[in-house]
Amino acid sequence: MIAVDWGTTTFRAYRLAPAGSIVEKRSAELGILAVQGDKFAEALESQIGDWLDADSGPVVMSGMIGSRQGWKEAPYAQCPAGAKEIAACMVEVRWGTSRSAWIVPGLSCRDRQGVPDVMRGEETQILGALDDVLEHSARICLPGTHSKWVQLEGGRMTRFATHMTGEVFAVLKAHSILGRMMTAADFDPVAFQSGVLRAREPGGLLHHLFGVRSRGLVGDLTDDDSAAYLSGVLIGHELAAIPRLTGAVYLLGVPQLARLYAEALRTYGVDAGVLDPDSAVSGLFKLAQTLPGS
Amino acid sequence: MIAVDWGTTTFRAYRLAPAGSIVEKRSAELGILAVQGDKFAEALESQIGDWLDADSGPVVMSGMIGSRQGWKEAPYAQCPAGAKEIAACMVEVRWGTSRSAWIVPGLSCRDRQGVPDVMRGEETQILGALDDVLEHSARICLPGTHSKWVQLEGGRMTRFATHMTGEVFAVLKAHSILGRMMTAADFDPVAFQSGVLRAREPGGLLHHLFGVRSRGLVGDLTDDDSAAYLSGVLIGHELAAIPRLTGAVYLLGVPQLARLYAEALRTYGVDAGVLDPDSAVSGLFKLAQTLPGS
Numbered sequence: 085m086i087a088v089d090w091g092t093t094t095f096r097a098y099r100l101a102p103a104g105s106i107v108e109k110r111s112a113e114l115g116i117l118a119v120q121g122d123k124f125a126e127a128l129e130s131q132i133g134d135w136l137d138a139d140s141g142p143v144v145m146s147g148m149i150g151s152r153q154g155w156k157e158a159p160y161a162q163c164p165a166g167a168k169e170i171a172a173c174m175v176e177v178r179w180g181t182s183r184s185a186w187i188v189p190g191l192s193c194r195d196r197q198g199v200p201d202v203m204r205g206e207e208t209q210i211l212g213a214l215d216d217v218l219e220h221s222a223r224i225c226l227p228g229t230h231s232k233w234v235q236l237e238g239g240r241m242t243r244f245a246t247h248m249t250g251e252v253f254a255v256l257k258a259h260s261i262l263g264r265m266m267t268a269a270d271f272d273p274v275a276f277q278s279g280v281l282r283a284r285e286p287g288g289l290l291h292h293l294f295g296v297r298s299r300g301l302v303g304d305l306t307d308d309d310s311a312a313y314l315s316g317v318l319i320g321h322e323l324a325a326i327p328r329l330t331g332a333v334y335l336l337g338v339p340q341l342a343r344l345y346a347e348a349l350r351t352y353g354v355d356a357g358v359l360d361p362d363s364a365v366s367g368l369f370k371l372a373q374t375l376p377g378s
Numbered sequence: 379m380i381a382v383d384w385g386t387t388t389f390r391a392y393r394l395a396p397a398g399s400i401v402e403k404r405s406a407e408l409g410i411l412a413v414q415g416d417k418f419a420e421a422l423e424s425q426i427g428d429w430l431d432a433d434s435g436p437v438v439m440s441g442m443i444g445s446r447q448g449w450k451e452a453p454y455a456q457c458p459a460g461a462k463e464i465a466a467c468m469v470e471v472r473w474g475t476s477r478s479a480w481i482v483p484g485l486s487c488r489d490r491q492g493v494p495d496v497m498r499g500e501e502t503q504i505l506g507a508l509d510d511v512l513e514h515s516a517r518i519c520l521p522g523t524h525s526k527w528v529q530l531e532g533g534r535m536t537r538f539a540t541h542m543t544g545e546v547f548a549v550l551k552a553h554s555i556l557g558r559m560m561t562a563a564d565f566d567p568v569a570f571q572s573g574v575l576r577a578r579e580p581g582g583l584l585h586h587l588f589g590v591r592s593r594g595l596v597g598d599l600t601d602d603d604s605a606a607y608l609s610g611v612l613i614g615h616e617l618a619a620i621p622r623l624t625g626a627v628y629l630l631g632v633p634q635l636a637r638l639y640a641e642a643l644r645t646y647g648v649d650a651g652v653l654d655p656d657s658a659v660s661g662l663f664k665l666a667q668t669l670p671g672s
Contacts, residue, residue, distance in 0.1 A: 160596075192596065197579050199589050200596045230588060246592065247584035251554055252546075259549045260542075285491050288619025289583045290541035290612070294524060295493050298540065302454075302486065302494045318584070325582025 085141040086132065087368035088185070090149035091115050091205060097132050099140050104369045108135075116154050124155035125179035136183060142375050143185035144368045146208035150175065150187040160202060163193035166240035167211050171374035188371060193243045201246050205364070206232050212367030213336055213359040214239055222332035224359070227319075227341040229254070233326055247322045253315055262296045262314060269308035271315075273347070279316020280323075280348045289321045319348050334359050379435040380426060381662035382479070384443035385409050385499060390658075391426050393434050398663045402429075410448050418449035419473035430477060436669050437479035438662045440502035444469065444481040454496060457487035460534035461505050465668035482665060487537045495540050499658070500526050506660030507630055507653040508533055516626035518653070521613075521635040523548070527620055541616045547609055556590045556608060563602035565609075567641070573610020574617075574642045583615045613642050628653050 089096040093115035099108045112131055119127045128143075129136065136143070150158035158175040173189040190204030206226050213224070217236060226232040229250035235242045257263040282292055296314050299305035305313055323329065329352045335342040336359040349356045383390040387409035393402045406425060413421045422437075423430065430437070444452035452469040467483040484498030500520050507518070511530060520526040523544035529536045551557040576586055590608050593599035599607055617623065623646045629636040630653040643650045 192592075195581065197576075199576070199579075200592045200598060201588070202592045202595055231584075245581060245585050246588040247582065248554075248587045249584050252550075252584060252587065255549045255553045256546075259553045260545055282491075282493070285493075286619075286621065287489065287539060288541065288615060290525075290543050290546060290616050291539050291619055293542045293546065294495070294540040298486075298494045298496045301496055304494060321582060322584050325580070325585055327580065 085369065085372040086135055086143040087365045087372070088128075088132075088143060088145035088149070089147055089205070089208075089364045089368070090145050090154075091147040092117055095127070095131060097135075098365050098368075099132075099135050100365070100369055102141075104366070106365065116148050116151070122155075124149070125177075125183070128185070142372050144174070144188065144372045144375075145185055146188035146364060146368060146371075147205040150189060151204055154187075156187060158187045158189040160190045160192035160204075161207075163191060163244070164237070164240045164242040165191055165207070166214075167370050167374065169240070170207055170211065171371050174371065186371075186375065188368070191241060191244075195243070195245070201244060203232055203244065203246065206234075207241065208367035208371070209336060209361075209364045210234060210236075210241060210367070211370050212363030212365065213334075215366075216357075216359055217332070217334060219332040222334060223326075224334045224336050225345060225356070227335065227337040227345045231322060245326075247325070249318050249322045253318050256293070256314065257311060262293065262310070265297070265300050265307045266311045266314075267307050269311075272309045272312045275305070275309035275312040276316040276344065277347065277351070279313040279318075280320035280351055281316075282313075283317050283320025283324050284351075289317070292317050292321070315344070316348070319344060320351075323348055323352060329354055332357070336363065337361055379663065379666040380429055380437040381659045381666070382422075382426075382437060382439035382443070383441055383499070383502075383658045383662070384439050384448075385441040386411055389421070389425060391429075392659050392662075393426075393429050394659070394663055396435075398660070400659065410442050410445070416449075418443070419471075419477070422479070436666050438468070438482065438666045438669075439479055440482035440658060440662060440665075441499040444483060445498055448481075450481060452481045452483040454484045454486035454498075455501075457485060457538070458531070458534045458536040459485055459501070461508075461664050461668065463534070464501055464505065465665050468665065480665075480669065482662070485535060485538075489537070489539070495538060497526055497538065497540065500528075501535065502661035502665070503630060503655075503658045504528060504530075504535060504661070505664050506657030506662070507628075509660075510651075510653055511626070511628060513626040516628060517620075518628045518630050519639060519650070521629065521631040521639045525616060539620075541619070543612050543616045547612050550587070550608065551605060556587065556604070559591070559594050559601045560605045560608075561601050563605075566603045566606045569599070569603035569606040570610040570638065571641065571645070573607040573612075574614035574645055575610075576607075577611055577614025577618050578645075583611070586611050586615070609638070610642070613638060614645075617642055617646060623648055626651070630657065631655055 095114040096111040161173040191207040234244040389408040390405040455467040485501040528538040628651040
C-alpha cells in the first residue's frame with residue numbers, strides 16, 4: 085500500500101511492503117496550502133506517480149488533505165471511534181482513467197456541555213500507536229500547536245479536548261509585550277518548572293501571563309529565562325485543566341516537547357509513557373487493512 | 379497647577395484653576411515612544427511652554443513618563459498606598475534655569491506567593507476616582523489591554539492583580555488561527571454572553587479558546603459572532619479568576635469596555651458601579667495638594 089500524511093505545510097508518502105514495513109519514503113514542502121487551484125491529483129502524481137504506475141496497492145491519505153481546504157472534505161467521524169469506525173467514514177477520490185485513493189476522516193466529539201471539538205490527522209497517529217498502550221483505559225496527550233488530550237477505552241477514542249497551548253505561546257512570544265523581553269538564550273529547565281508550579285497557584289492564566297512581565301520588571305526573572313517560564317505557565321495551565329490527572333498517561337509528540345510535558349506531568353505525580361511519534365504510517369496501514377480485497 | 383498624563387502613545391496636559399477645575403487642555407500624539415533622544419524637557423516645552431512661562435503652578439505628571447523608558451524612573455511605591463504614600467514617592471525633574479516638574483511613581487505589590495505585580499498611571503486614575511467610592515472596602519476594575527483589579531480599604535490600595543485580557547484578545551484576533559475566521563461584523567451581545575458563560579464551565583482557557591475554532595468548523599458559531607464570543611471567553615476567564623466576587627465592585631474604563639464588563643459581571647450577580655474614566659486629572663490635582671506651598 086501507499087500511506088500519505090498530507091498536512092497544511094508538508095507532504096509525506098511511504099511505500100509499504102504487504103506486512104507493513106516501509107520500503108521507501110518521500111517528502112516535500114507541498115502541503116495543501118502550496119497546492120495551486122485544487123490540483124491535488126497533479127500534485128500527488130508529481131510526487132509518487134511512479135509508485136502509482138507500479139500498482140503498489142491502495143493509497144490511504146490522512147491529515148488536512150481531508151479538510152474543507154483539501155482535495156475532498158471527509159466529514160468527521162464521531163466519538164467513540166476506533167479503526168473500524170474511522171475506516172467506515174473514509175472518502176474515495178478518483179482521477180485519470182483508473183487512479184483512486186482513500187482519505188481518512190477527522191474525528192469530532194462533544195463535551196458534556198455540548199461544545200464540539202475536532203481533530204484531523206491525530207486520529208491516524210493514535211490508531212498507529214494504540215498497540216503500545218497496554219491499559220484498557222488510558223489517556224494520550226499529543227502536545228503541540230493545538231495539544232490534544234484523548235481518552236481511550238478498549239482501543240477506541242471516547243472523547244478528547246484540544247488546548248491552544250503551542251499557538252498561544254507562539255503568538256505571545258512573537259506579538260505581545262511579553263516577547264519584547266525574551267532573548268534567544270537556551271531553554272532553562274528551572275525557569276520552566278517554576279512556570280509549571282505558578283500555574284497551580286490562584287490567579288488565573290491571564291493574570292499569570294502578566295506575571296512574566298511584572299517579574300521581569302522588578303528583577304525576579306531574567307530576560308533569558310522568560311520564554312521558558314512562559315512555556316511552563318502555559319503547559320502548566322493546560323495540565324491544571326485536565327480532570328482527574330491520574331491513571332495511565334502516554335505522550336505522543338516530537339521528543340523535545342514530549343520531554344517538557346513529561347517533566348511538567350511529574351509535578352502532578354504522573355509518570356507518562358512515551359509513544360513513537362512517527363505512528364501515522366502504522367495508522368494508515370491499519371486503516372488500509374479494512375479495505376475490500378486486503 | 380498643571381496636570382500631565384503622559385503615556386506610551388499620548389500626551390495630555392491640563393491647566394487647572396486653584397480649586398481644581400480645568401481651565402484649558404491640550405493633547406498630542408507625543409507619547410514617550412515618540413520622544414527622540416530623551417528630549418523630554420524639549421517635548422514638554424513644545425506643548426505647554428507658554429503655560430510654564432505664565433507660572434501656572436506646580437507640574438505633576440503621571441504615566442509611562444516615570445518608567446525606565448521615560449524622562450526619569452520613579453520607582454514603584456508599595457501597597458498599601460493612598461495619596462499620601464504615593465505623593466511621598468514622587469520624583470522631581472529640573473531643566474532650564476528654573477523649571478521643574480514632579481513625576482508620580484507607579485505602584486507595586488506582591489501576592490501571597492510573593493509574585494510581584496505593577497501598575498503605572500492607573501494609581502493616579504484611582505486616586506482621582508476615590509471620592510466616588512462610598513464603601514470602606516471595595517474593588518475597582520480598570521478594564522483594558524492590561525486589566526487591573528484593585529482592592530481598596532479605607533481609601534488605600536491594599537493589593538491588585540493585572541490580567542492580560544485585552545492584549546491576549548488583540549494578538550489572538552490579529553495573529554492566530556482564530557482571527558482568520560473573524561469578520562468586521564457588529565459585536566453581538568448574545569455571542570459575548572455565551573462566551574462569558576463558557577468560561578464558567580470546566581476545561582480551562584486554553585481549551586475554551588480552541589472552542590472558538592471548533593464551534594465555527596461544525597457550524598455552531600458564525601464567523602460574524604466569533605470575535606464577540608472570544609471576547610466573552612476571555613473576559614469571563616478574567617472574572618472567574620477573581621477571588622470571592624462579592625461586595626462592592628466599581629468599573630473605571632472607557633464606556634464601551636465598562637459596559638461589557640458590567641454585563642459579564644451581572645452573570646456573577648454583581649451590579650457594578652461606574653466611575654468617571656477621566657479621573658487622572660483629579661488624581662494629579664490631589665497629589666499636587668501634598669506639595670510644599672500648596
